[in-house]
Amino acid sequence: MSRFPALAVCLATGLSWACALFSGPGSAIASDAYIRTDNNETGQGVLRQRGDECLVITPLHVVDDALQIEVTLADKHRYPAELIESFPGDLSVLRIAAADSIPCKAGTYYANIPLDTLLAAEKSGELRTMLADGSIRIVPVNIVGYDQFRTIHILPQDAATPLAKGESGSPLYIAGRFAGMLLSVANNVGNVVRSDALAQTVALFFEDRARRAPSAAVPKKSEMPAAEKALHKEMAGKEQEFSGIVAKSAAVEHTIKLEGNSPVRLSFIPTGDTEQFNLEILDSARRIVYQNKNRPLSGTDAARIPFTPPRNDVYSLFIIGTKGEGKYAFTVTPITTNARLRSQANTLHLGGGAAQGLIAQGAVAEYGVALEENSPVRLVLPASEDRLRYSLDIVDVAGRSVYRDAARVHSVGDPAAIAFTPPKTGRYTIRLKGVEGEGAYGLQLLPIASNAQLRGEANVLTIGGAQAEGSIAQGAVAEYRLQLEALQAVRFYFSGAGDSGKYTIEIVDSAGGPVYLNPTRRYDGAESFVLPFAAPKTDVYTLRLTGTDGECRYAVGIRQGVRKD
CATH class of the missing domain: 2.40.10.120 (Thrombin, subunit H)
Structure with a gap:
């Protein structure tokens, strides 16, 4: 043969x-x-x-x-x-x-x-x-x-x-x-x-x-944030390259398979040509899932565009000419993966080390944590030099949002400390969603106070006794009990610590009925003030502080009588 x-x-x-x-x-x-x-x-x-x-x-x-x-x-x-x-x-x-x-x-x-x-x-x-x-x-x-x-x-x-x-x-x-x-x-x-x-x-x-001309938009390895360095080795060799020629009113299509919630970076490389073009990304159902709306792309400029696929699919990348004719070239590089952003291992521990990762516009990172009812915590979000903005949400086991300011957008250029009080004991998911750009984030969970400290059996005020001190945060409740005689006049002395958090004050009797309430008044941690009160009957009363915004320290004592001018 x-x-x-x-x-x-x-x-x-x-x-x-x-x-x-x-x-x-x-x-x-x-x-x-x-x-x-x-x-x-x-x-x-x-x-x-x-x-x-x-x-x-x-x-x-x-x-x-x-x-x-x-x-x-x-x-x-x-x-x-x-x-x-x-x-x-x-x-x-x-x-x-x-x-x-x-x-x-x-x-x-x-x-x-x-x-x-x-x-x-x-x-x-x-x-x-x-x-x-x-x-x-x-x-x-x-x-x-x-x-x-x-x-x-x-x-x-x-x-x-x-x-x-x-x-x-x-x-x-x-x-x-x-x-x-x-x-x-x-x-x-x-x-x-x-x-x-x-x-x-x-x-x-x-x-x-x-x-090829190097892309000015891609940082050198030495400039990469720590989280990106950790992923660099894993992502090596997964870059894909695309190129072609585009003219005004023409469209060129490239296809690529991408995984949902696994953000990628499209890095456009200068070719020297002066054509201008736009980028559209469509899913397999021909729905537009991305358009560059800020300014046209050009063969003379480097550009860096993060994109997070909404689902596993084959996507079409359309280069649409708007001016002139010339070559274009770009690479598609993985930023991170859905497996990392939503891993079962993504768990935070109260008072433990910070979690770190990379995220981009449209991507979601999730971390599970076990928290106790009425035990406020502080979410610490450190700053970095990346161009990244994201929102934060906290959901319970039923998937309901329990964080009041979920619509607020954070920037990694500004450090943040966010107070949160769990409404009940259980497991929660802290969810970060990229809103703009890409970059590294950090997330640490620190305790502010425990329910035992805020509502403990030892939380008792005595007339003329030592001040009670504590910390309160948005959504948390601190309670102090005191014995008063009928028509007994007392004064509560509050000392501020200079913090910006706010809280309300309420006094209830032993049956839980309010005997003092000013629902429109918000006190803050920078104030020192006196609150007079006369007991309507002999009873055990409860002084209740409820956090309404942020977190703050406080100190409160009680004295007999009324102020004498």
């Missing part, structure tokens, strides 16, 4: 014209790759070197809806592959997941040949397709039309041998030279993208990355 599968085919069929193709050593005999997807789509691909890896160029429609892609090479070895780039005109690039390097035909497909001269002289060629078993199908074709920019039209010479499903991506050879790639078939006429047009379409993507 011949070591060339295609040669065995031509010998068995007696096709002398096909056998002549293998007379010289090293001749390209067919497509480089047979492609099969998990939705039973099949096609062909050709290899091209980029840096130190060998990539596959194939029609986009073969792989764009696939979740799994398998590539079979000429040596019959099979490898998984992933879509890493798409281009206008139904072209895409795959990366092969192989342990060892895949050899490429250096320059075989992309040599600069006088294609117009070749097309003017030759009216026939061969379409060469790799089959699933590694054998080769060669279809003689006639050139029935072409233009000078992009397309060659072919028709099988034998009407009984139609162009078949699975041949998309097959190379067209004219006089033994690679002339183009089959993209589609209509009425048995094949639409082939010219080899020079194909090379031009993917040229920017296959440029040596070392020659």
Whole structure:
């Protein structure tokens, strides 16, 4: 048996014209790759070197809806592959997941040949397709039309041998030279993208990355925040690159698979061209999930855009030209993952160390914590230099929001300390949602006071005795009991500690009935004041402080009598 599968085919069929193709050593005999997807789509691909890896160029429609892609090479070895780039005109690039390097035909497909001269002289060629078993199908074709920019039209010479499903991506050879790639078939006429047009379409993507202008928007490793440094190693190698040419009123589509709540960074790299364009991102249902609304993007400027996919999906990235014409290029880099943002291990401990992470616009980070009723805590949010704004919410086990200022937006440029009092004992979820930008955050939970301190059995005031001291926060209640005789006049002395938190004061009798209440009056931790009170009856009364805003320290004592001027 011949070591060339295609040669065995031509010998068995007696096709002398096909056998002549293998007379010289090293001749390209067919497509480089047979492609099969998990939705039973099949096609062909050709290899091209980029840096130190060998990539596959194939029609986009073969792989764009696939979740799994398998590539079979000429040596019959099979490898998984992933879509890493798409281009206008139904072209895409795959990366092969192989342990060892895949050899490429250096320059075989992309040599600069006088294609117009070749097309003017030759009216026939061969379409060469790799089959699933590694054998080769060669279809003689006639050139029935072409233009000078992009397309060659072919028709099988034998009407009984139609162009078949699975041949998309097959190379067209004219006089033994690679002339183009089959993209589609209509009425048995094949639409082939010219080899020079194909090379031009993917040229920017296959440029040596070392020659590109560095993006001013991407920080150096030394400038990365601590949380980003921790993720850098995990995210290494997961960057995807896209490029193309866009003109005014034209739209170029790229597709990419993304995971819900796993934010990515789109870094636009200056190409030197002066075109302007906008970015739209659509989900698979063609709903717009992102638009750049601030200002147009440009080939002369670097830009950094965070985007958080709302769900697992295949997204379409549309580059829409608004002015001029030129090249664009951008990378899509993972910022963090949903597994990190919502991990079961994301637990805070009262008084423990700070949690740290990365978040971006639209992403949600969640941390669980066990808290006790009427035991206020302080959420400490340290500052950083990142451009990040986010909102904070706290929900109970039923998913109900229990934090009053959930609509407030925080900036990591400003440190914050937020007081919160759990309405009941149980487990809560602290939820951070990115509102704008991206960056590192920190979150620490510190105790303010415990329910035992605020409502303990030892909380008793005696006339002329020592002051009671404590701390109160929004939503918390502190209570102090005191014995008074009927019509006994006393004065409560409150001393402020300079804090900005606020609280109300109420006095109730032993049955819980209010005997003093001023619901519109709010006292703050900076005030020192005197509150007179006369008991309506002999009873055990309760002085009740209820936090209404922030947190503050207080001190209160009680004395007999009324003030004498």
